[in-house]
Amino acid sequence: MSATDKIKNAIEDVEGKAKEALGKVTGDRSTENEGKKDQAKSDLKNAGENVKDAFKH
Template sequence: MGIRKKSRNIGEMAEGKAKETTGKALGNESLEKKGKMEKAKGKVKQAVEKGKDTLRH
């Protein structure tokens, strides 16, 4: 997996976690849900990239 994609995916997970935490702290369910979805999206992308790497080697 390319370092750019890996860091982008990790950044997306971190951003999602930040939104989720902020949403919980403020009682904003919408922001919390958006954060959870973003975090999950980053994890899925990361898993896909790892799968691609496995198939290449």
């Protein structure tokens, strides 16, 4: 996994956490769920990249 990919995934995860928190504070379930979705997408990308890395070695 390249450093750029790691940074992009970390940013996406942080943005997701921020959206989720904003949704909780404002009572906006849609924003909260969107944040959770962004975090899940980031986790899946990280898992995929880890699998790729495992087969490189």
